Amino acid sequence: MNFSESTVQLQHQGVKFSISVLEATNPKSLVVFAAGRGGSPTRHLPLLGAIADQGCTVIAPHFDMIPGQTPTKEQLDSRIGKLEIALTKHITPAAIPIIGIGHSIGATLLLALAGAKAMTFSGDIVETKFKSQFNGLVLLAPAVDFYLHPGALHTLNTGVYLRTGAKDTVTPPERTILFKQMLEKRHEVRFILDENAGHFSYMDQLPPNVEDIQPEREIFLSALASDVTEYIVTLN
Template identity: 55%
Template sequence: MDFSESTQLIQSNGKEFTVTLLEAKQPLCVGIFAAGRGGSPVRHLPLLRALAQQGCTIIAPHFELLIPLTASKEELDARIEMLEIVLRLYSHAHIPMVGIGHSIGGTLLLVLAGGKALTSSGHQLGIHSIWKFERLALLAPPVDFFMHPGALQTVDTQIYLRNGGKDTVTSPSKALLLKQIFEKQGQVEFILDEEAGHFSYMDELPPQIEDTQPDRKVFLENLAMDIAQYITS
């Protein structure tokens, strides 16, 4: 399916930021992509193009790099606000909205879908808005934010969750806890990629990172195909 690709500058509520926009000619869905700590959706561009080719218009905001590794509530809330600006600008009543996120990006999409995320100091993320996503595809999202009673009870959407068996950032055991929570709500498809690490889901690896996935090309092609099928089905 044909799509156009551009970079646009968004100005709203005193904020100014860039989005990568991949616009399908006849979209089956509109997808918000949320990158991880590094903040650049360009590192996932082959995945985003594959989704657009299958008929999903993709809007991917560019975030600032989060430093240090443990981001503050203010920094995470700023990303959530940017995602909400994008949702207000690009959501359509007659086209399903989906979300795709890697690492902390996946966590923030869960917040937007109604999850009550708490920081290590006990502060809640977000501004209590709940957006209706048809589906969420989450790649190795940190889950400690949701390890308290009722944290995900109000999330009412289908979940596609993948995690690497060799992930040292979001451990497989934590991912399984998240899977169990959503299983009780009858809304999760879970895949454990035995040879994958936390960054295996990125088409362009961060500097100094070596992937544990032995055949990245095949892995990433299959990943893109699976996610495209899931979000457009």
């Protein structure tokens, strides 16, 4: 194992929150991971460990679970604020590449941090103060409805690795494909549609009372980690 693992406590608006840190020696890049609605990056630790083992420092804030199915502007703003604090804390003067990985609503957050303009279903704009350039985004089963309005992607500042399941009933693949078509007009996109995957197939540890429709989870997750890691290494 080529990294050390720890948990760091930071504050957002006077309230402490945790960040899982997988710190590489002399890191080649800084990878920030944003979890989905449940908020726990520990459900993705094997993936994050595989990335850190390739010489990347990984930071992964822990979020409170979003109680409803549709996040509000306030809930998105809170998570974005924590990501901004985590990134600002760990960006080094060496100016190594910054790469984002997000699952589900986590992908929504990272797109905002990378310059895209999110709009909630009630019409509220979600903004970020983060100014650093991303070198790439990995979006897994992304919640993209926030970015299907005109002009949403005009200010996005990076290329995207986009991956979703053909059997996803939470973030339907039809929406992701529409997002891809909008995205590839301006940005480099690597797109993979996993025929036997659902929304939770990209999680190493499933949420309580959730069964995955992916029939070969171990093989799928191993291949996923290998492919995502290979993509990230090309960005270093």
